[in-house]
Amino acid sequence: MPASSQDVLIRPLRYDDVPVVERLSAEGFHALDLETYPRGWPDPQLRAPDRGSRWVQRTRHLLETDPAGCWVATHGDDVVGFATSFTRELMWILSSYVVRPGLQGRGIGAQLLAAALQHGDGCLRGMLAASDDPKALRRYRVAGFEMHSQMLLHGEVDRSVLPVIERVREGSIGDRDLLDSIDRQTRGAAHGPDHEYLTDDFRLVVTERTTGSGYAYVDPNGAPVLLAATNRRTASDLMWEALASSPPGAKLEIGHITSANHWALDVGLAARLSIHHRGYLMVRGMKPPSPYLHHGSLL
Ligand SMILES: CC(C)(COP(=O)(O)OP(=O)(O)OC[C@H]1O[C@@H](n2cnc3c(N)ncnc32)[C@H](O)[C@@H]1OP(=O)(O)O)[C@@H](O)C(=O)NCCC(=O)NCCS
Structure with a gap:
C-alpha cells in the first residue's frame, strides 16, 4: 500500500x-x-x-x-x-x-x-458535478471552481396532474446539429460526439417551435438525465413529457438541479415529487447553465 x-x-x-x-x-x-x-x-x-x-x-x-x-x-x-x-x-x-x-x-x-x-x-470554461465529499470539494475550490448547490427531486409522479404536451417528438442522432446548437446557447459548448453515446443509451425527445426549441434524454424511469432548452416554458414541457413516461409505481430521482433552474423544481413539485440536496455543480469561467439539467458525467 x-x-x-x-x-x-x-x-x-x-x-x-x-x-x-x-x-x-x-x-x-x-x-x-x-x-x-x-x-x-x-x-x-x-x-x-x-x-x-x-x-x-x-x-x-x-x-x-x-x-x-x-x-x-x-x-x-x-x-x-x-x-x-x-x-x-x-x-x-x-x-x-x-x-x-x-x-x-x-x-x-x-x-x-x-x-x-x-x-x-x-x-475558457470548465464544469463538473461534485459529490458531497469534503475532500473533493476542497480540491475543486482550491482549483478555482465556483460552487452551486444541486437539488434532487425524488418520488412517484402523480399521474392525475400530467398536462397534455403538444409538439414534442422522438429524436434521433439525425438531430445532432439542432442538439449541438441548443447546447451552445445553453451551456456554451456542444456535446458533439457525446450525443452518439447518449442516443444509444436513452430515449431522446425533441421540440422545435417558433417560440423555442429544446431536447431531453430520458431514462427508463422517466427522469430527464440531460435537458437543454432555449426558454423555461419549453424546458418545462420537455420535463413533463419525460415524467409522463414514468411507469406507474416507479420511484424516480432527478438530480443536478441548480438554483438557476427553479422551473424544474416547480414542475417536480406540481408532480408531487419532494426536494432534497445532493452535491454541487462546480463551474469556472461561466454561470450555471439555464434552462438546463446537466448530465452527471457528460454535463
Ligand atoms: C475526491 C478524491 C478523489 C480526492 O482524492 P484524495 O487522494 O483524497 O485527495 P487529496 O488527498 O489530494 O486531497 C484531499 C484534501 O482534503 C483534505 N482532507 C482530508 N480529509 C479531509 C476531511 N475529512 N475533510 C476535509 N478535508 C479533508 C486533505 O488534507 C487534502 O487537502 P490539502 O491537499 O490541502 O491538505 C477522493 O477523496 C475520493 O475518491 N473521494 C470519494 C469519491 C468522490 O467523491 N469523488 C469525487 C467525485 S466528484
Missing part, C-alpha cells in the same frame, strides 16, 4: 484498465454514499453490473475522444485512483474522479486532478 503520494505513479489510462477503474469507482462511491446518505433513505447499493458495463462504455468513449484527459495513479501493478476528463469546444469537463477508500487524503487525488486539469489548458 502506498504510504504517500510519492509512492504512486501517474500515467495515462489505458483501454484495458477501464473495467478495473469501473470497480474502483463503484467501491469509492459506495463507501462515500454509506457516509453521506441521509438517515431514513434506503441503504446505498454497490453499482449493479448492467450500470457498470454502461460506465465502461462511456469511459472508453471518453478515452477515444480524449486520451490525454484520462489518468490513473498506480502503485506497482495496482490502480489506486483515476481521473477522467475531456474537452468539448472551449469547455473542460471532469467526468469522474476517485481514489481508493483507505488511501484518500494522502495527496494522490491532487496529482490526478492536476494531470486532468492540464488537459483543459486553453479552455
Whole structure:
C-alpha cells in the first residue's frame, strides 16, 4: 500500500484498465454514499453490473475522444485512483474522479486532478458535478471552481396532474446539429460526439417551435438525465413529457438541479415529487447553465 503520494505513479489510462477503474469507482462511491446518505433513505447499493458495463462504455468513449484527459495513479501493478476528463469546444469537463477508500487524503487525488486539469489548458470554461465529499470539494475550490448547490427531486409522479404536451417528438442522432446548437446557447459548448453515446443509451425527445426549441434524454424511469432548452416554458414541457413516461409505481430521482433552474423544481413539485440536496455543480469561467439539467458525467 502506498504510504504517500510519492509512492504512486501517474500515467495515462489505458483501454484495458477501464473495467478495473469501473470497480474502483463503484467501491469509492459506495463507501462515500454509506457516509453521506441521509438517515431514513434506503441503504446505498454497490453499482449493479448492467450500470457498470454502461460506465465502461462511456469511459472508453471518453478515452477515444480524449486520451490525454484520462489518468490513473498506480502503485506497482495496482490502480489506486483515476481521473477522467475531456474537452468539448472551449469547455473542460471532469467526468469522474476517485481514489481508493483507505488511501484518500494522502495527496494522490491532487496529482490526478492536476494531470486532468492540464488537459483543459486553453479552455475558457470548465464544469463538473461534485459529490458531497469534503475532500473533493476542497480540491475543486482550491482549483478555482465556483460552487452551486444541486437539488434532487425524488418520488412517484402523480399521474392525475400530467398536462397534455403538444409538439414534442422522438429524436434521433439525425438531430445532432439542432442538439449541438441548443447546447451552445445553453451551456456554451456542444456535446458533439457525446450525443452518439447518449442516443444509444436513452430515449431522446425533441421540440422545435417558433417560440423555442429544446431536447431531453430520458431514462427508463422517466427522469430527464440531460435537458437543454432555449426558454423555461419549453424546458418545462420537455420535463413533463419525460415524467409522463414514468411507469406507474416507479420511484424516480432527478438530480443536478441548480438554483438557476427553479422551473424544474416547480414542475417536480406540481408532480408531487419532494426536494432534497445532493452535491454541487462546480463551474469556472461561466454561470450555471439555464434552462438546463446537466448530465452527471457528460454535463
Ligand atoms: C475526491 C478524491 C478523489 C480526492 O482524492 P484524495 O487522494 O483524497 O485527495 P487529496 O488527498 O489530494 O486531497 C484531499 C484534501 O482534503 C483534505 N482532507 C482530508 N480529509 C479531509 C476531511 N475529512 N475533510 C476535509 N478535508 C479533508 C486533505 O488534507 C487534502 O487537502 P490539502 O491537499 O490541502 O491538505 C477522493 O477523496 C475520493 O475518491 N473521494 C470519494 C469519491 C468522490 O467523491 N469523488 C469525487 C467525485 S466528484
